[in-house]
Amino acid sequence: MTNERRVLVHPDKEALAASVAARFLTKTIDILDDLGAANIALTGGTMGIAVLEAVNGSPARDTIDWSKVHFWWGDERFVEKSSEERNERQAREALLDHLPVPPENIHPFPASDEIPDIEEAASVYAAELQAFAPEGQAFPKFDITFLGVGPDGHIASLFPDRAGIRETEATVIVERESPKPPPQRLSLTRPVLNASDRIWLVLSGSDKASALGLALAGASYTEVPVAGAKGRKRTVFFVDKDAAVDVPENLIAPSY
Ligand SMILES: O=C1O[C@H](COP(=O)(O)O)[C@@H](O)[C@H](O)[C@H]1O
Numbered sequence: 001m002t003n004e005r006r007v008l009v010h011p012d013k014e015a016l017a018a019s020v021a022a023r024f025l026t027k028t029i030d031i032l033d034d035l036g037a038a039n040i041a042l043t044g045g046t047m048g049i050a051v052l053e054a055v056n057g058s059p060a061r062d063t064i065d066w067s068k069v070h071f072w073w074g075d076e077r078f079v080e081k082s083s084e085e086r087n088e089r090q091a092r093e094a095l096l097d098h099l100p101v102p103p104e105n106i107h108p109f110p111a112s113d114e115i116p117d118i119e120e121a122a123s124v125y126a127a128e129l130q131a132f133a134p135e136g137q138a139f140p141k142f143d144i145t146f147l148g149v150g151p152d153g154h155i156a157s158l159f160p161d162r163a164g165i166r167e168t169e170a171t172v173i174v175e176r177e178s179p180k181p182p183p184q185r186l187s188l189t190r191p192v193l194n195a196s197d198r199i200w201l202v203l204s205g206s207d208k209a210s211a212l213g214l215a216l217a218g219a220s221y222t223e224v225p226v227a228g229a230k231g232r233k234r235t236v237f238f239v240d241k242d243a244a245v246d247v248p249e250n251l252i253a254p255s256y
Helices: 013-035 046-057 059-063 087-094 118-131 190-194 206-216
Strands: 005-010 038-042 069-073 075-077 144-147 172-175 185-188 198-203 234-240
Touching: 005 013, 013 038, 013 046, 013 059, 013 144, 013 198, 013 234, 046 059, 046 087, 046 144, 046 198, 069 087, 075 087, 118 172, 118 185, 206 234
Parallel strands: 005 234, 038 069, 038 144, 144 198, 198 234
Antiparallel strands: 075 185, 172 185
């Protein structure tokens, strides 16, 4: 198995969401067969939520024993629990509320009306990660981590030229001045994301093309954070045609 980054190009956003949803369901079945449980880290953003909606719409959804799946988030907007901006709320509405997942398997970041001090909220999430970590580790092994990508190349809430993307010790960082609203956010750090077995990046639209092209051309991850995303076993960019215009031909997997 190669750990090279692969780019899978799809005709449009709908085909992309359906394809990633189908792969996610198949891979989750394999992971449950092999390991007996799965840890999945979700993303917010346009494609991240579109994929969850497609999973919810798939008949294969009900072939999975969801009681063995744990859901985490790569990042969260630090707003009230009920806010429509929360990645958690969007993911629940798109998928999680429709699955028989035990509530204790869902691990959202704290909301601002639950823990108003954002530093404390970061510590609480770090403790939650630690509580589910294997012996001697600080966080669970994520089997699949989904990441959206912003037009500026941000992943999770790790933004270009901000301290968060450089963090190597902590598992969770606080972002107080996100260039994308809302300004206050919490995020897993790059070492935690990259410890995932599989990183699946999902992005569509021409506004993402430049960031993707730069990342694959070897840009610095402090300037283009997506350039630094690399899973332990697999790193796959699931993209639509519009996002792929600057991808070198030799990196595009032949199946699409
Ligand atoms: O704010 C966020 O944005 C990114 C990407 O969002 P998109 O709508 O441009 O696709 C997302 O990955 C991140 O989780 C989210 O908090």
